[in-house]
Each structure stands twice: as C-alpha cells, then as structure tokens.
Amino acid sequence: MEPSQDPNHPMNASRYHTGKKCIEKGCDKPAGTGWSPFWCQPCNAKRLTHVSDVLQHEVDRHAGKVPQTSEPPKRPGSFAGSASS
Numbered sequence: 001m002e003p004s005q006d007p008n009h010p011m012n013a014s015r016y017h018t019g020k021k022c023i024e025k026g027c028d029k030p031a032g033t034g035w036s037p038f039w040c041q042p043c044n045a046k047r048l049t050h051v052s053d054v055l056q057h058e059v060d061r062h063a064g065k066v067p068q069t070s071e072p073p074k075r076p077g078s079f080a081g082s083a084s085s
C-alpha cells in the first residue's frame with residue numbers, strides 16, 4: 001500500500017485538514033493531506049495513483065514498451081487538475 005492510500009499514515013493525519021471540503025466533484029469529505037490541501041485522503045490517493053500511472057506510461061513509452069503515439073491513461077470521473085499540461 002502506498003502511504004497516500006493508508007488512512008492511518010502520518011501524512012494523512014487530521015492536522016493536515018484545512019477545514020474545507022474536498023474539491024472533487026460530489027465529495028464532501030474533509031480536505032487536506034500532507035500531499036495537498038485540496039483533496040480528501042481517498043481522492044488524493046486516487047489522484048496520486050493516476051499520476052503514477054501516467055508517469056509509468058511515459059517510462060514505458062520511453063522504453064519502447066508502448067507506441068510513441070499511445071495516449072496516457074485517462075482518469076475516470078472528474079479531475080480538477082491536470083498531470084499533462
């Protein structure tokens with residue numbers, strides 16, 4: 001398990017909560033982790049997993065494991081930020 005996916009990890013402690021709600025559409029969990037003040041813990045974990053997937057895709061592209069024209073994985077659902085631009 002990645003630290004971001006562990007609700008009991010120190011980086012997910014309540015001291016990082018901002019008092020605002022998560023910016024993810026339809027999510028009203030408390031925002032704020034050691035990684036970002038904008039997302040709640042579960043949404044942040046999903047976000048970082050997606051970022052890792054995109055980076056891995058770029059590594060695979062560089063290594064020739066996927067075609068040069070291959071699109072990086074798309075994140076399901078809404079996404080307030082962008083990992084690619």
Ligand SMILES: [Zn+2]
Nearest residue numbers: 022027040043
């Ligand atoms: Zn959330």
